[in-house]
Amino acid sequence: MKLTDLAKEGIEIRRQVPLSKYTFTKTGGPAEFLAFPQNETELKKLVVTTYNNKIPLTIIGNASNLIIRDGGISGLVIILTNMNQIKVQKTKVIAQAGATIVDTAFTAAGSCLSGLEFAAGIPGSVGGAVFMNAGAYGGETCNTIENVKVLTRSGEIKNYSRKDMKFSYRHSLVQETGDIVLEATFALKNDVKSRILADMNYLNALRKYKQPLEYPSCGSVFKRPAGHYVGPMIIQAGLQGKQIGGAQDSTKHAGFIVNKGNATATDYLDLIHLIQKRIKSQFGLDLHTEVRIIGKPKD
Incomplete structure (x- = not known):
């Protein structure tokens, strides 16, 4: 069975859908194929079909703690928001x-x-x-x-x-x-x-009061290193408010990166890498991302 066969069974599968419509950052490239299963039966059919046909499969929930690169995602992307009982x-x-x-x-x-x-x-x-x-x-x-x-x-x-x-x-x-x-x-x-x-x-x-909820963001970007707090380190490194393209390290909470308008995933990633490099240089610490980063770079 192929994905086209599932469509004939009434499981809607869309093609080339911009995932920026669904991510909390409002960034991200297209899904090659996208499905919203209504129940476990539909989900299982989709998953087994990708498994048997060696089609790449990506599962997304509410896309709140996620950055999808600007090249999008190959294969099938499944968003589970309809399975919400x-x-x-x-x-x-x-x-x-x-x-x-x-x-x-x-x-x-x-x-x-x-x-x-x-x-x-x-x-x-x-x-x-x-x-x-x-x-x-x-x-x-x-x-x-x-x-x-x-x-x-x-x-x-x-x-x-x-x-x-x-x-x-x-x-x-x-x-x-x-x-x-x-x-x-x-x-x-x-x-x-x-x-x-x-x-x-x-x-x-x-x-x-503490978080920049007025702008699109992926929440807290970095994991907290033992014995340290990320926000104060970013402030001490002089990067709070730093902006690359449409992505800005929040002036309200330095541990957040917000979309100030028309940001791309590449803007987000460039700012993340700058922060990681500066924190490593100034504090000798490796900052690891809490946010999941998936997908392909844009060609």
Whole structure:
């Protein structure tokens, strides 16, 4: 079976779609093929077809912590945002990979379940949060995970426990295996709804105060080196406010790079490399990106 056969079955597959329409930076080249599966059955057909035909496959969640190079992505790109169901079962919340972690956190709060307050303002999907072990304000995704359901590239369904997932700082097992997160089960605790919502509202107010949410960005760009904070180092290196093309190191939070207008992915990457070079020279530290960088350079 080929991708064209799947289209005949009613699975919509688009060609040469600019991915800048979907990334939070508003940058990125085209997907050779692009699909938005509606359910696990469609997703499995797409994944197995690419596997059997040796077609490159890229999975994208909410594209919030992502830079796609200006040359775009070869093969099939799958965006999971239509697979976004969230269910509550007693003290557990089960969310599909395409659901936003924000919606998942507020669904939990609505059922008087505590544990996901830290995620109230994280713009990514559940799949992305699991993949990256996303965290904020002292909380991490791994702290509440009970089980992760995945699809292998060959079409096998597997279930991983929290221990199986090998979570660490911005890392999980599926980064190594290439497995596709289908859903995550969060084990939470009962609490008073008003208290949970108050904590979430406080963290969102803090985020709005500290972060440049008024511009497109990919969030915090760099991983934090042990014993150091990235923003202050960038400020000391004289790079806060530095702009290349349309990409600027934020004047509000130096750990963010924002799109001030018509930025390209190349602008972002050139600024990232400049910051890395300056921090290495001035502090002797290697800055590693937290943001995922994928795709091809533009010809």
